[in-house]
Amino acid sequence: MTTREIVQKLWNLCNVLRDDGITYHQYVTELTYILFLKMMKERKQEAAIPEKYCWDRLRALHGEEMYRHYRELLTHLGTEAEDELIRQIYHNASTNIGEPKNLEKIIRSIDDLDWYSAREEGLGNLYEGLLEKNASEKKSGAGQYFTPRPLINVMVKLIDPQPGERCNDPAAGTFGFMIAADQYLREKTDDYFEVPKLKPFQINQAFTGCELVQETHRLALMNARLHGIEGKIYLGDTLSSLGTQMGGMDVILTNPPFGTKRGGERPTRNDLTFVTTNKQLNFLQHIYRALKKDGKARAAVVLPDNVLFQEGDGRRVREDLMDKCNLHTILRLPTGIFYAQGVKTNVLFFNRGTNDTGNTEEVWFYDLRTNMPSFGKRNALTEEHFGDFIRAYTAEDRTQVKDPRWSRFTREEIRAKGDTLDLGLIADESLSAYENLPDPIESAEEAIGKLERAAGLLSEVVEELKAAEGGNRK
Template identity: 75%
Template sequence: MDNQEIVQKLWNLCNVLRDDGITYHQYVTELTYILFLKMMKETGEEEKQNIPEEYRWDSLTERHGIELKTHYQKLLIDLGQESNDTLRQIYLNAQTNIDEPKNLEKIIRSINDLDWYSAKEEGLGDLYEGLLEKNASETKSGAGQYFTPRPLIDEIVKLVDPDPGERCNDPAAGTFGFMIAADRNVRKKTDDYFDLSQNEAEFQKHKAFSGVELVKDTHRLALMNAMLHDIQGDITLGDTLSELGKDMNNYDVIMTNPPFGTKQGGERPTRDDFTFTTTNKQLNFLQHIYRSLKPDGKSRAAVVLPDNVLFESGVGDKIRADLMDKCNLHTILRLPTGIFYAQGVKTNVLFFNREKTDKDNTENVWVYDLRTNMPSFGKRTPLTHKHFGDFNKAYLAEDRTKIKDERWNVFTREDIRKKDDSLDIGLIADKSLAVYENLPDPIESAEEAIGKLNQAVGLLNGVVEELKEIENGNSQYNKSEKVAETPGVYNHE
């Protein structure tokens, strides 16, 4: 049994909990509580994680009914108060949503009976990510709001290309997908860290990758995801746009997909170090990101942002100008629609480097349009790595001017200034609209159609009149015939 099959089996267990009124997202959180204990047993980590003996996996399999549920409830509370930091954070304020003891028992038995040897061979981290991806693909769960499509993450990480020894951060971490992909990228370069010294390998595991997540349950999933990928970096529960974010700085790499929308209630961020204040969360995250990069000419970022960040006027103009002053905004990727949980949302990836000075660092902005004349993405047509092939070729070209691709265009800083620093640029002609380009004037067309219809009605009226005359003539003929044929009746005509 491969991980995909195991994920499907785990996901199907959600049906057991329908009568308890549990949502998909609650189910994944509940699974995290239970899977953590099972995975610690399978990997021999129970002692290393300081899990009290009375709360280890076997304590769940040897109990039944009400006794099991009572024990499980106490387990959640007590593990949330343990001294072990990872253990405490995963179970912090944990509570079960399962009402029926028989349902809890069925889930534990089913998890215990899975093929854990195969799961370990393929990687428990990959198994857990598969579960998170399944949750995000279910529109009813609403989980897509913090789950960036894996192909998009992988392509961004490939192009940003984190190196060993670099400090990488995601200020809106979600389930920590960007940092896990960054870790995978560095491991690939270093033979799974075996090419590094012990100190360098320790840095990679404990300090290289960090993030901040605002939502408690999502933070829990991020911790579990990181641990199963052997990443022990700092994942903070909190708000980057609060005072907490002021101490987040000097990063070599930032990759992130900040939440969409305005700050709840329309209030401004609680930080006092932003040059420009706004209620637009994405613009605030953008400010935070380019300010928290190390000003050494090598630090770099890739940020997924909605279209409004590209064209919002007022403070938006000022933030974009500040970004292009402090950084070299070298590339914008206009993403297709339908790749996120909200079908209509239009997004982009901004790629930029923080430079050593704070003025006039952007000369040219290259824009790749991966949106226009693209398939309609969704469950039936998922976004895949192959869709990024031509963009990657253009992005990585030694001489970008030699790339012959209608989707690939360049705009000078002067061009952008003339547009009031709007970055809503680079979209090509939509071929689906071409059929309308040579249509005649609609009023003239309507008048012509009415004329033809009136003409047709006149012709039809003429046909009707002729048919009536014929019908009347036949009627008279039939009447006279009938009189002639009737015995005793004479035709005086």
Template identity: 70%
Template sequence: MNTNEIVSKLWNLCNVLRDDGITYHQYVTELTYVLFLKMLDETETDGQVPEEYRWKSLTSKIGMELYSHYRTLLNDLGNKGTGLVGSIYANASTNITTPANLEKIIKSIDALDWYSARHEGLGDLYEGLLEKNANEKKSGAGQYFTPRPLINVMVKLLDPQLGEKCNDPAAGTFGFMIAAAQHVKENNNSYFGLEPRVVDFQLEEAFSGCELVPETHRLALMNTMLHGLKSQILLGDSLSSIGQQMSNVDVILTNPPFGTKKGGERPTRDDLLFTTSNKQLNFLQHIYRALSPKSGKARAAVVLPDNVLFQDGDGQRIRTDLMDKCNLHTILRLPTGIFYAAGVKTNVLFFDLGKELSNNTKDVWIYDLRTNMDSFGKRSMLNEGHFDGFVTAYKAKDRLNVQDERWNVFTREQIKAMSDNLDLGLIADDSLNSYEDLPDPIESAEESIVKLEQAISLLNEVVRELNVAKGGQV
């Protein structure tokens, strides 16, 4: 039995819980509570859990006795557990209301082919479950799942090295950092022959992050453990003072949450030059401020929506500051449909911390992977092959000689003349020349709704700022 088959079997157990009214996300959380104990049992590392709460305590009970024991287990491990155990079960409670359903899940998990799962990688199995959850959960509430092919391409292009500190200030389930850790390990012979202190650094300090949502933080900790890492993942908001702890980083890979702060709130930290209710603009500031000037090659790749490229006011000032302090050398215009909120248009910004005090951006290269592309979704999945043209252009020693209509360059002077608007580089849309190939009306309507919501949000921000300027009520 391979990993995909085990993932399918585990995912199908969710059907058992439908009568309990449990959502997919609640199911993944519930499964994490149970799988954590099973994984410790399989890896013979369950000494960190009191004996009365180990995996065998679940398989030796049935019915109401099992259900009562499970609830006690969650409560005690959450309140008395220490270290990773305490973090995994913090504020844990069950959404299962039928003892027979809990019993079936535990028996089904115990009966799976765990020898094969260990051989293929327990971390890959768990990530498969997280991806299933993302595919089913369409209403992201601002939390967008980053497709694995995109993560892999971003990691390969930034090419994190042994000894570098990598960070994701919007960690989610820690997918970027796990991919970065695997990249470094594969490029260094699985750390074979390295000094213990070097290996310890890679496992404990090289990869870090911060996640705001407690439930997602729990999943990130589980994901990290199953990939053999002991990374620090802070629980909190990177736009608060906790974010100031994440500094002097060599590599940042991230997909910050989209949207605006509720009620127009601004960051509570005091070290950002420009503060706005637009979360992704604040995250962008955090990212280029957190890069370390010591190594001389600090770099970042960040997924951001289109409005970051063209928003006026603070948006323009932040883009100007970014291009002044950093070398914003490449922008990838991503295709639509790869995220689970309809109509969201996104980009990846690649930049290096500048070596000069100012004026570090000279040219911005833009690759249009959006226009005249297939519509991606559940039926047409994105894969790494779709990025081949971009990767070739990105890595070219002489970018001017790349023969690709999607690849364009704009000088800093040209961008300044356009008020530092970076909404550039899109090629001619062939579909506009054919009445037979008009956009899907539903997708067009959804996209219009998203744009209207963004416009309303920006107008609300302007009104709030005017009120503040006049000394009025926010």
């Protein structure tokens, strides 16, 4: 049985919980609690778990007794487990399963899976496949935490992390960037066999991150553990004082959250020069400030189009970035590769300079957006789609690359255009307006998702108004 088949079987178990009103994201969190116990058994790592709460003890129970034991297990592991990572995974854990028979069915079904095949293909790959499945379901809302793996792999390959370097993702999501960087290095070094003295550093310190949302933080911890990574993953806001602890990095790979702080709230950091309500601009400042000032430290960051052209603070941040760093490449990404249809994004590649002025002399742009097919569930993005960009990026002499999608603007030319970086898109003359329309099925699914989220927000408002009205009557 392949990893994909096992993931599909796990995903199908969600149908068992429909009557309990459990969402996709809640289901994945619940599976994390249960799978962790099973996977620790499969990896022969149960020593970190009290014997009373190991997998075999849980699966030996039935009905109400199993249900009570499971709830007790969640509380104990989240508060009293000696292993800090286990405590973090189960911190504030509670079950959303209401029926004991449903819990038992899930545990029995998981126990009956082909775990020999799962071990052979990698338990970490199985779990990441489950996270990817969750992200691909529009109703789950998890797409915002999941960057397409082909894009991650290309970013890692071009940034080319090295053994001994400190790598970080300040908006970690499920830790996909760091896991890909670790796998890239393991392949280059024969699973670190070629750098034995650095292996402890690679496992325990090389890969770190920070995630704001507790439920997603759990998934990141589980994902890291199953891939053999023990680096620190903070639970908190990078744009708070916590972010100041993540400095001196050699490599940063990330896809920060899009949007603005709720209610116009500004970050609580006091070390950012331009403090705005725009989260991407604040994250971008954090990133280039968190890199070592050695001329070698580098980053690849996914950012939406507005960062390239926004006036005011946006322009000032771009100027600061091009002063402090060599912003050498911008990849204009195709639409449809993220959870929201039509979101326009880019990857910025830059190196931190040894000083704070005049580091960018020219910026190369690659247009992978214009006249490209519409990507989505039925037309998946693959690493092959980035082939021409990779060849241009890695060319010894970029000026000799003959590709109409590849263009260069000097710093003087950018300054003359008002420091906008919304450049490098080729003319879209070959396609009719009709050929560029988004996939109608995906557009309809997106509209349904937006309506469901809007209805949920309205319900919350109604409940708050009722509560307020009740308080006024008293």
